[in-house]
Amino acid sequence: MLKITGICLSLAILGTAGAGWWFYEHLNGNINSISLDGKGGTEKADAFGRTPINILVMGSDGRTSAEDCKLGGGCSRTGVQTGSNADVEMVVHISADRSNATVMSIPRDTMAHVPACRNAADGQSTGGYYGQINSALQYGPACQVATVHQLTGIPIDHFVKLDFSGVVKMSDAVGGVPVCVSDNVYDTYSHLKLSKGTHTLKGVAALEFVRSRHGFGDGSDLGRTVSQHIFLSSMIRKFKSAGTLTDPSAVYGLADAATKALTVDDGLGSVKQLISLAADVSKVPTKRMSFTTMQTAPDPANNDRVVVGSGAQALFSTISNDQSLTTGSGDKSTAAAATGKAAAPAVPASRIAVTVENGTGVTGRASSVATALTDQGFSPATTTANAPSSSAATRLDYGSGQEDEAKTVAKALGLPSSHLRQGSGPGLVLVIGGDWPSGTSYPASASAPADTQAAVSNAHAQTADQAKTCAKVSPYRTVSLNGVAMTPAQAYAAATDRPDSDH
Secondary structure (H helix, E strand, O other), X not given: OHHHHHXXXXXXXXXXXXXXXXXXXXXXXXXXXXXXXXXXOOOOOOOOOOOOEEEEEEEEOOOOOHHHHHHHOOOOOOOOOOOOOXXXXXXXXXXXXXXXXXXEEOOOOEEEEEOOEEOOOOOOEEOOEEEEHHHXXXXXXXXXXXXXXXXXXXXXXXXXXXXHHHHHHHHHHOOOEEEEEOOOEEOOOOOOEEOOEEEEEOHHXXXXXXXXXXXXXXXXXXXXXXXXXXXXXXXXXXXXXXOOOOOHHHHHHHHXXXXXXXXXXXXXXXXXXXXXXXXXXXOOOHHHEEEEEXXXXXXXXXXXXXXXXOOHHHHHHHHHOOOOOOOOOOOOOHHHHOXXXXXXXXXXXXXXXXXXXXXOOOOOHHHHHHHHHHHOOOOOOOEEEEOXXXXXXXXXXXXXXXXXXXXXXXXXXXOEHHHEEEOOOOOEEEEEOOOOOOXXXXXXXXXXXXXXXXXXOOOOOEEOOXXXXXXXEOOOOOEEEOOEEEOHHHHHHHOOOOOOOOO
């Protein structure tokens, strides 16, 4: 969704250069942005100074306007409401080299620890609690980001939030999204009603499809995440197809609808920033865009809830380590190899001096690592110091033209190349972080690439180029019509008086 928005904004602006400043300011004025306040952590640059992008895409169930009340229902007694939950949560990862992407859905029924948060918009706050993960949005988007970051360990530097009306506006603006269903389906809860086969969904019908949790899979939120991946993959393919973005009026309508539909963090709070993002993500081919769902297990305390399951930590690690999932074989991909240990360039250690800073709070850490370097023949000019502040992750900053020297240091210490980055000043500065509390060689377990085979196991993995994939209609009695439990296909046959959603 974010990729599409960015591409359309970029082409819309370039294609209407004659309209110029007014168009740019109009779209800028549409965007609603909120600060993340650093609650999502910080991305690590790779050996070439390139940084991955992680975005939390949220679909809000809020009935905060008359329009959303009409679309979502449930306001007959309460009226327009103030709170909302993040019923859709997807971590969108764009690799540092922009060669691949991973989209990981987190089911809304996942139980998690919500940290202490305060919503700057309305002052609502919490001291922290254990509860359903989607409830964190009640304390603001930054709280939802902090909760996902805490659960997964994945640094998240941006967010995008859409509500019911936003999905309708977007699907109308793109002219509809083709989707396929494996059987006749009538979800009496989301009101989605479609015959077996392929349909192009617009507006309310598109909203019914992405909201349907009783129509697909086992009738839970797990099945809904898979059908949402099918919807988004189709939308991405449509925008990459020839001719989709050649109509200036259509592109303007989409750009206008998209900027009105989104709430974003202030790092994406301008058209210029979205264009910059679009230039990066447009490089990723659909065959290297992986869609997955976080592995879960039943919550022992509540049959209607789930907890993080086996394999999820491997999936989290592939995203944190900037590894591609497109091979699905467990072999290291190009992206995974970038997290391996740096190769030894031809720069003699005797010519390299390092400033080793202790960012752990453990007395003597900088001194022990510095001694290990000099014992390996590095310059006796190597010095130690305390880091200005504590650091969770070890990093090696290098000055302009000193990348080869940094790689020599990294190889000597067993430090992965993903921990290297170009700094703002000259020289080499090694900050020892909390991920390296002891020893003089970086922990192998911390530097090892994640098992990509484990990461995709039971994660419903698919890629965006799989055009023939149909959403699997649930074979169970997950819906009810006139008080009778039925399968979605049985409900379709019985509801002869209700038109299909695409009619």
